[in-house]
Amino acid sequence: MNLSGMEVEFQPLGKRETIPDGYSILDAARQSGIDLASACGGEGNCGQCRVILLSGKANAPDQDEVYYFTADQLRNGYRLACRAFPLENVKVQLPKGSLITGQRLQVESNLRSLPPDPRVQAYPVVLEPPSLEDPRSDLTRVLDELQERHGLNGMSAGLELIRTLSPSLRKADWKVSAFIREGEVISINALACRQVGLAVDLGTTKIAAMLVDLETGETLASAGVPNPQIAYGEDVISRLNYAYRHPDGSRFLAELVHQSVNDLLLDLVGQAGCQPGQVADACIVGNTAMIHLLLGLPTQQLATAPYVAAASQPIDLRPGEIGLGIAPGARVHIPPSIGGFVGADHVAMVLASDLDQASQVTLGLDIGTNTEISLRLPDQPYLTAISCASGPAFEGAHIQDGMRAASGAIEKANLNSAGWNWTTIDDEPPIGLCGSGILDVLAWLYRGGILTQNGRLQRDQPGVREGDHGFEFLLVPGRWSGSGRDIVITQHDVNEIQLAKGAIQAGINVLIESAGISPTLVQQVIVAGAFGSFLNIQNAVDIGLFPKLPNASFRQVGNASALGAKWILFSREARQRAVQIARNTRYLELTTYPKFNRRFAQAMLFPERPMD
């Protein structure tokens, strides 16, 4: 416990704020620059500043809160932030509606496009209604027409379609469009409506989704939300543990995500002006843990050594199994994974970046709490993949003034003769640093000699001062910040970044070494994902996160996993290629590599200074 006050942790932003005794959660939000809705200004009169108390104690709800919440909500920890005064360190969830500005979500990529080759086709079906003379079953009537008019023989239908068929035909007055996937009627829609698909990138932190026209490949709408499981564990291992240690924990976490994905679906079809029944195909990618939690698969064997997935094969599930209200006979495709820590999202990233077909020696990275890296050697049929436990520092977690990439986060920074420059997301006054900002600051601190090669803040350098927990560097004085408080980089922050970049650097080194090639032979580095897209390559090279290669060797490709999911959604050939990628990728377990720990320790140092 912090003796100087109580700490309030805001999820899903990952922002922490310390407040004195007697301050409300709304005070904490304001102090840290979080835009919590509050029309009445904190008088308990508007009911807008809703938060959910996840852990820690606060005062009992007062009469304003009893007015605004149901008994059920109160039992579940709902509070008005202006009426809730922490009595100890607390963790609160910010419901979507309470946040004025959200977290930055990236669903697009700058990679090549692919011609669509969808699994689902639409056929017009116009029928005579049944009579006593012609009492064929409704399905028979549809199948006979498909045969007679379109020459489609041997079509079938599953129970999900049959359950909705009779009212659908009658409501549409026997004039419909039948969607067919590989010999199966999967949906009955209004005549002449187009088939669309849903692609989802299910991240540990964020869920991004796109609605795609299956015939043109065009993205009709996209949207994203934070992963609501964050409140039950920031990293995958905590969440897996939660799932198997709590009664019904697995189902609970699964249903949280099901709800979010379904909400995204409804948002997207609303944006695009479609009916949910038109969504004829779906693809969800995610890391292996997220997919296990989505599907309610057993998690204990994945959370403990040797970290074994229940299955790494592609899975086609019925939408009802994840509560997804799309075409009744649609299937939700989960592409294959490579191992317990290299999931379908990495397969999708390899696919969309064409890493498996690269004609140069190429590294492909997706940086996150776990960083997956694959190495392609053009003369070998196999990719080799590793997973580095890089931790959440690059997502702003475990960093004093760190936060996720949301409004007010410093995302870029540099030091020149005039001092520090920074830019924030949405150009809001700075309230913290997201991953790319932290990286920039560290690189410039190192270049400026404020940090030593082994990562120590130099006490006698300008800006360095004694903080509550050792030395810290003052980046933004309180008078310029959105919270009125100083934004600093602590010695502990530097060490967290060293651990993260050391894990990735050591992983890359081992991956190259195990392939028996020299590091200088690497010709191309594909950097995917949100952090990877926004980071400054030169800075990443200079602190040793990336190997020392010309800037032109790096390709920052955006959310390649989401693009891969989209390809797998609308292209049968891409779906097949994903299976080949998973099959032809060898997983290398770093912890079994000789002397890995020593390599990791060495990689935590910063490289020789470029100017040295």
Add this chain to the structure above:
Amino acid sequence: MNLSGMEVEFQPLGKRETIPDGYSILDAARQSGIDLASACGGEGNCGQCRVILLSGKANAPDQDEVYYFTADQLRNGYRLACRAFPLENVKVQLPKGSLITGQRLQVESNLRSLPPDPRVQAYPVVLEPPSLEDPRSDLTRVLDELQERHGLNGMSAGLELIRTLSPSLRKADWKVSAFIREGEVISINALACRQVGLAVDLGTTKIAAMLVDLETGETLASAGVPNPQIAYGEDVISRLNYAYRHPDGSRFLAELVHQSVNDLLLDLVGQAGCQPGQVADACIVGNTAMIHLLLGLPTQQLATAPYVAAASQPIDLRPGEIGLGIAPGARVHIPPSIGGFVGADHVAMVLASDLDQASQVTLGLDIGTNTEISLRLPDQPYLTAISCASGPAFEGAHIQDGMRAASGAIEKANLNSAGWNWTTIDDEPPIGLCGSGILDVLAWLYRGGILTQNGRLQRDQPGVREGDHGFEFLLVPGRWSGSGRDIVITQHDVNEIQLAKGAIQAGINVLIESAGISPTLVQQVIVAGAFGSFLNIQNAVDIGLFPKLPNASFRQVGNASALGAKWILFSREARQRAVQIARNTRYLELTTYPKFNRRFAQAMLFPERPMD
């Protein structure tokens, strides 16, 4: 309302009893000879005589009942029969545990046997546990072993199996038996255990089930229960109406049957000493309405003209969809149906009786509330099928002293010079008549001249007396009956039987006539089902229920539908033949046949007396 007292209707027996004011439901049960459990003799002390009040009013529950039941049970109408005093006509359900003797259930048939040819095979799989050096997913480990040891390539598994795989393998210490159906791993069991299957005949009145060894075809256990939907409609149309007119009615009726089928499963695996996970395949036959209600299909279009099924195709459903706890990847097969009133049960009956391959002109009948009849002409590729609305009289319903084939029912009767002889089920004192008994009595009344050809009871004949509602024939005086009351055949009963037999007779006539053959060309009549197996052929011919053919032309084959379900369960060839039968059977709608109503009216008369 009966002015002479209150009527108590007991389900699932279908027995009605009238009691004076101040009598309890237990009194009514005793009076009608129903063996309701009651250790304390009606003192409210044993809690055994449980019934569920379905409709009508009775006194409020007393303290004994508050003691024996939960608040939930009381809300749902649970009563002790000895403490419940009807205030008006009531309908009560007898829970299985409250009945000392059950209803007769027939699951066997006397037809030929078929060599098994099951879809599921078992393979031993013995694995090395995973390690950091070999962290393949659990499913990959199983599939690799199937490939390496058994040469099985390209095997897959569905989500249901994957959800249970990891704990199953670890619990069995990596030594298991993998059940495989057509390239898919569907269940992981203890090494060297056999594959079994579940065959269910889902009747409107009864549910019969068998557990079958899939390799030998042997029936390991069989059991039956009344269909619990009876309380929501005796006939299929009332039940279909209930399903679509009540909010959630469809799901409610479906879940009632799911529960019964799952209870039967647990009973059977207990009897056979198996694990539910060994049940690797299942087949459920039933009439079209029962299958719609089982699967939660829409019912409105089936309950109203032109009576169209949602689908008549075979359906393979996942066990979870009907709450059936068998092998996770198993499929429950529903064979195809022929029309809205000729269902999968009739297809199964045609299959097991080889009607589709008969070398003689053959009629196949399954008599019930709806009677399905098919005609086979050896020189034609098509069967023709009809459905007659024969009503529930042959099941004892709508008959004053009628009841289902349960303990104490008169099942056979004849009249000789010494007077009436009868035999009852379980040799209990008679409490009513079941279908075969009613048929016998009518045939002998007609032979004896007590009934006229148009079905009138002759007032001057011995035994005929004036009853509350017209003339009635006294069959069993109260001093000999199990209830102490007279058992009679009323004029109304005779008319009900005339309607039933007339519908069937007219159906047979139209079926033969529409085929363009003379009735005398029919060489064989296959009579399936419980009533059909127990009835006296000569009596059925003499009242005109069956055509006038030599006794040797008739084959009473028992529960051929259940046998057909068993064949479809364990034989791929039989499953295929069922599809052919459904495809090659033309449905003839009787109501569209010229002058059908006149034929029906004529068929209600009794034929010329054999002795005339």
